Amino acid sequence: xxxxxxxxxxxxxxxxxxxxxxxxxxxxxxxxxxxxxxxxxxxxxxxxxxxxxxxxxxxxxxxxxxxxxxxxxxxxxxxxxxxxxxxxxxxxxxxxxxxxxxxxxxxxxxxxxxxxxxxxxxxxxxxxxxxxxxxxxxxxxxxxxxxxxxxxxxxxxxxxxxxxxxxxxxxxxxxxxxxxxxxxxxxxxxxxxxxxxxxxxxxxxxxxxxxxxxxxxxxxxxxxxxxxxxxxxxxxxx
Amino acid sequence: xxxxxxxxxxxxxxxxxxxxxxxxxxxxxxxxxxxxxxxxxxxxxxxxxxxxxxxxxxxxxxxxxxxxxxxxxxxxxxxxxxxxxxxxxxxxxxxxxxxxxxxxxxxxxxxxxxxxxxxxxxxxxxxxxxxxxxxxxxxxxxxxxxxxxxxxxxxxxxxxxxxxxxxxxxxxxxxxxxxxxxxxxxxxxxxxxxxxxxxxxxxxxxxxxxxxxxxxxxxxxxxxxxxxxxxxxxxxxxxxxxxxxxxxxxxxxxxxxxxxxxxxxxxxxxxxxxxxxxxxxxxxxxxxxxxxxxxxxxxxxxxxxxxxxxxxxxxxxxxxxxxxxxxxxxxxxxxxxxxxxxxxxxxxxxxxxxxxxxxxxxxxxxxxxxxxxxxxxxxxxxxxxxxxxxxxxxxxxxxxxxxxxxxxxxxxxxxxxxxxxxxxxxxxxxxxxxxxxxxxxxxxxxxxxxxxxxxxxxxxxxxxxxxxxxxxxxxxxxxxxxxxxxxxxxxxxxxxxxxxxxxxxxxxxxxxxxxxxxxxxxxxxxxxxxxxxxxxxxxxxxxxxxxxxxxxxxxxxxxxxxxxxxxxxxxxxxxxxxxxxxxxxxxxxxxxxxxx
Ligand code: HEM
Ligand SMILES: [Cu+2]
Numbered sequence: 001x002x003x004x005x006x007x008x009x010x011x012x013x014x015x016x017x018x019x020x021x022x023x024x025x026x027x028x029x030x031x032x033x034x035x036x037x038x039x040x041x042x043x044x045x046x047x048x049x050x051x052x053x054x055x056x057x058x059x060x061x062x063x064x065x066x067x068x069x070x071x072x073x074x075x076x077x078x079x080x081x082x083x084x085x086x087x088x089x090x091x092x093x094x095x096x097x098x099x100x101x102x103x104x105x106x107x108x109x110x111x112x113x114x115x116x117x118x119x120x121x122x123x124x125x126x127x128x129x130x131x132x133x134x135x136x137x138x139x140x141x142x143x144x145x146x147x148x149x150x151x152x153x154x155x156x157x158x159x160x161x162x163x164x165x166x167x168x169x170x171x172x173x174x175x176x177x178x179x180x181x182x183x184x185x186x187x188x189x190x191x192x193x194x195x196x197x198x199x200x201x202x203x204x205x206x207x208x209x210x211x212x213x214x215x216x217x218x219x220x221x222x223x224x225x226x227x228x229x230x231x232x233x234x235x236x237x238x
Numbered sequence: 239x240x241x242x243x244x245x246x247x248x249x250x251x252x253x254x255x256x257x258x259x260x261x262x263x264x265x266x267x268x269x270x271x272x273x274x275x276x277x278x279x280x281x282x283x284x285x286x287x288x289x290x291x292x293x294x295x296x297x298x299x300x301x302x303x304x305x306x307x308x309x310x311x312x313x314x315x316x317x318x319x320x321x322x323x324x325x326x327x328x329x330x331x332x333x334x335x336x337x338x339x340x341x342x343x344x345x346x347x348x349x350x351x352x353x354x355x356x357x358x359x360x361x362x363x364x365x366x367x368x369x370x371x372x373x374x375x376x377x378x379x380x381x382x383x384x385x386x387x388x389x390x391x392x393x394x395x396x397x398x399x400x401x402x403x404x405x406x407x408x409x410x411x412x413x414x415x416x417x418x419x420x421x422x423x424x425x426x427x428x429x430x431x432x433x434x435x436x437x438x439x440x441x442x443x444x445x446x447x448x449x450x451x452x453x454x455x456x457x458x459x460x461x462x463x464x465x466x467x468x469x470x471x472x473x474x475x476x477x478x479x480x481x482x483x484x485x486x487x488x489x490x491x492x493x494x495x496x497x498x499x500x501x502x503x504x505x506x507x508x509x510x511x512x513x514x515x516x517x518x519x520x521x522x523x524x525x526x527x528x529x530x531x532x533x534x535x536x537x538x539x540x541x542x543x544x545x546x547x548x549x550x551x552x553x554x555x556x557x558x559x560x561x562x563x564x565x566x567x568x569x570x571x572x573x574x575x576x577x578x579x580x581x582x583x584x585x586x587x588x589x590x591x592x593x594x595x596x597x598x599x600x601x602x603x604x605x606x607x608x609x610x611x612x613x614x615x616x617x618x619x620x621x622x623x624x625x626x627x628x629x630x631x632x633x634x635x636x637x638x639x640x641x642x643x644x645x646x647x648x649x650x651x652x653x654x655x656x657x658x659x660x661x662x663x664x665x666x667x668x669x670x671x672x673x674x675x676x677x678x679x680x681x682x683x684x685x686x687x688x689x690x691x692x693x694x695x696x697x698x699x700x701x702x703x704x705x706x707x708x709x710x711x712x713x714x715x716x717x718x719x720x721x722x723x724x725x726x727x728x729x730x731x732x733x734x735x736x737x738x739x740x741x742x743x744x745x746x747x748x749x750x751x752x753x754x755x756x757x758x759x760x761x762x763x764x765x766x767x768x769x770x771x772x773x774x775x776x777x778x779x780x781x782x783x784x785x786x787x788x789x790x791x792x793x794x795x796x797x798x799x800x801x802x803x804x805x806x807x808x809x810x811x812x813x814x815x816x817x818x819x820x821x822x823x824x825x826x827x828x829x830x831x832x833x834x
Contacts, residue, residue: 021447022445022447024446025445025446025447027440027442027443028438028439028440028441028444029437029438029439029440030438031437031438034438035438036358036439039434039437039438040358040359040430040434043430043433043434043464046464046465047426047430047464047465047467050468051468051472054468054471054472054512058476058512061505061508062487062503062504062505062508065503065504065505065508066503066504067502068502068503152483153483153500159503160486160502160503161486161504164479164483164485164487168475204361205359206261
């Protein structure tokens with residue numbers, strides 16, 4: 001009787017797949033050196049990936065099923081600068097700005113772990129400024145397109161879904177960047193106040209502050225950056 | 239088996255996981271209203287969801303009255319009928335079942351069963367409930383909005399969902415979409431908590447492979463929900479834009495009442511794909527926690543270890559993974575490419591394999607068990623029968639050629655009520671009877687519980703079984719009356735009247751449950767800490783009901799899995815998970831083997 005029970009309890013460490021399962025399912029935590037906050041951010045980002053993924057798939061499906069021609073992105077997003085016609089120039093600059101902000105973010109994480117309070121805060125603020133610049137340029141781009149007659153429900157050049165998908169996807173991404181900027185500033189404030197040096201409890205959560213918060217913020221920020229790369233590829237280059 | 243060897247993992251003796259800094263309540267408001275204690279949040283979730291459940295039940299009465307006695311109730315015209323089925327369906331699936339099983343049971347059981355003090359981020363957990371409540375309020379507000387709630391069907395298919403022929407298109411559909419978006423935001427905060435608590439917040443000795451299956455079920459369902467709700471979120475946002483901004487994501491060119499609409503070029507099928515990419519996993523988001531809970535109820539009340547524990551875990555994970563690649567079996571008649579139908583029929587039938595494994599394991603657990611027909615056990619057994627029944631009609635509907643004539647008939651209504659309506663509801667009842675003593679310290683009344691079970695169990699069969707037959711006759715679903723189609727025999731209408739009467743009785747029986755639930759808080763029999771003599775950690779708390787922080791000074795250490803019932807050579811008929819091996823009394827079985 002109860003062979004399942006006996007087997008379960010006295011099983012010798014087996015090789016292969018069973019060992020992997022045992023290691024992974026081990027005592028207390030599945031990921032040994034990952035804190036709660038970091039695990040939560042990773043899983044949130046996984047979920048958010050599905051949101052952006054679905055948005056992009058929805059856009060592609062709409063683009064393929066619409067009956068009218070799709071406007072030429074490189075022409076729509078061109079600018080005249082000093083008499084020269086430059087396709088996609090604004091988007092290129094925006095992309096550059098956002099990628100640079102990932103650089104400053106990475107440096108902020110690094111300084112955080114060295115407990116360089118001022119440098120961390122400065123780099124976080126720099127990241128926030130670059131992020132805000134990105135959002136600003138996006139606002140400029142929206143204004144320009146709206147001025148040219150692009151609306152969510154139609155545009156002068158072809159399929160109405162062009163404007164719909166453009167405003168929806170860049171808007172949703174821009175919201176992510178904006179939220180990121182707000183959190184960057186909040187964390188910069190905590191850093192400069194020394195919350196993470198003294199482990200001051202958070203106002204809402206009551207948890208002691210740690211420099212790891214900077215890294216978790218960084219995960220989010222790099223994710224938002226990465227998503228932009230996909231939006232850039234699928235919306236502007238296709 | 240005289241000695242009880244330790245698993246090698248149990249030797250990690252340090253508390254590696256930080257004990258959570260808890261925010262203790264300072265007054266009435268932080269204790270009972272804005273509480274950060276997962277157990278309080280669980281009760282708030284459950285109470286709210288049960289309230290919504292009673293509204294949805296009341297709506298089912300209205301539908302049944304109309305179907306049974308068409309024309310008698312003048313206020314239920316075709317439009318009102320659509321609104322009622324839509325609200326009934328959406329409420330039951332999202333706002334009742336998902337909320338109770340994940341928000342309610344997840345919050346109560348996960349921290350206790352894995353030996354944690356609370357969820358890992360109690361503040362986010364609290365926000366999760368308040369978002370849920372807001373979503374419920376928005377949803378209920380649509381009853382009072384101009385034009386009433388939406389009548390689009392719970393599937394909300396465009397184009398009709400937002401066109402002017404559909405009741406509730408003025409504001410009901412907008413409120414519905416907004417409410418769903420808020421619900422998803424709120425669920426995400428809770429779901430992240432459940433997942434991280436299970437992965438990273440367990441107590442010493444609690445490996446994943448020692449967790450009770452309840453935790454496995456809720457955990458897997460939460461992961462699935464975090465991956466499936468995004469599709470619904472996106473679909474809702476896009477549909478909202480189609481409605482409010484005049485975009486055409488889902489809207490083709492149309493002529494309505496003789497005039498051409500502004501829409502054009504969108505794809506209604508895209509919505510169906512997005513909706514069912516959420517909708518099918520949703521079935522298992524509801525079913526997997528129910529599977530887990532049933533496994534534990536059966537093991538406890540049959541005093542047997544669960545048969546094939548590891549297989550059960552793998553089956554849960556396999557079902558979770560497979561359920562993401564079957565969604566288009568809801569779309570056989572949508573006009574999608576027939577090859578898709580072939581693919582999705584195949585994957586659908588494959589899911590039956592891990593599901594059948596689970597059913598066999600339940601039966602084998604019961605086999606020669608010391609079965610105690612307590613109220614929770616009755617509900618668990620009722621679940622197995624009902625679920626198998628619904629699963630079998632699911633095999634019919636999973637095959638394209640069989641589904642096409644049955645699609646949109648009462649057969650489908652019968653199928654999904656069996657498999658994801660009644661079956662999980664039976665588990666929810668069973669679980670409430672089972673864990674109520676932990677929550678309140680008192681037992682629920684047994685006689686009333688048995689009455690509730692038998693009326694509900696027999697009654698729901700009496701309601702839904704004949705619907706299969708009506709479906710085979712061709713009676714369509716979502717019709718407010720059958721009309722005078724010549725191929726319905728007159729007895730079909732008699733059958734409808736009979737179903738309605740049973741539905742009224744079953745609905746009334748739920749009031750018995752409600753009474754029992756409230757009455758027992760003060761007047762139930764004192765339960766003690768572990769009335770069912772169960773092994774899992776929630777029954778081993780130093781106090782009942784457990785206080786904030788659950789465990790007093792020290793968190794428990796776990797030495798074994800959750801299914802040590804009737805271990806040969808051991809005096810007691812169960813060994814709690816946290817009983818040190820040296821404390822286990824050996825010798826002949828004590829006379830008090832069973833459940834009081
Ligand atoms: C005794 C309890 C219940 C009764 C009497 C009942 C009755 C009904 C009836 C008469 C319909 C409409 C059929 C039609 O004309 O198409 C319906 C639809 C539905 N019910 Fe129930 N129901 C009950 C419980 C539940 C539960 C627990 C669930 C949870 C999953 C549920 C989910 C649904 C759904 C999703 C629909 C489809 C709505 C639609 O077509 O948009 N019901 N129910
Ligand atoms: Cu399905």
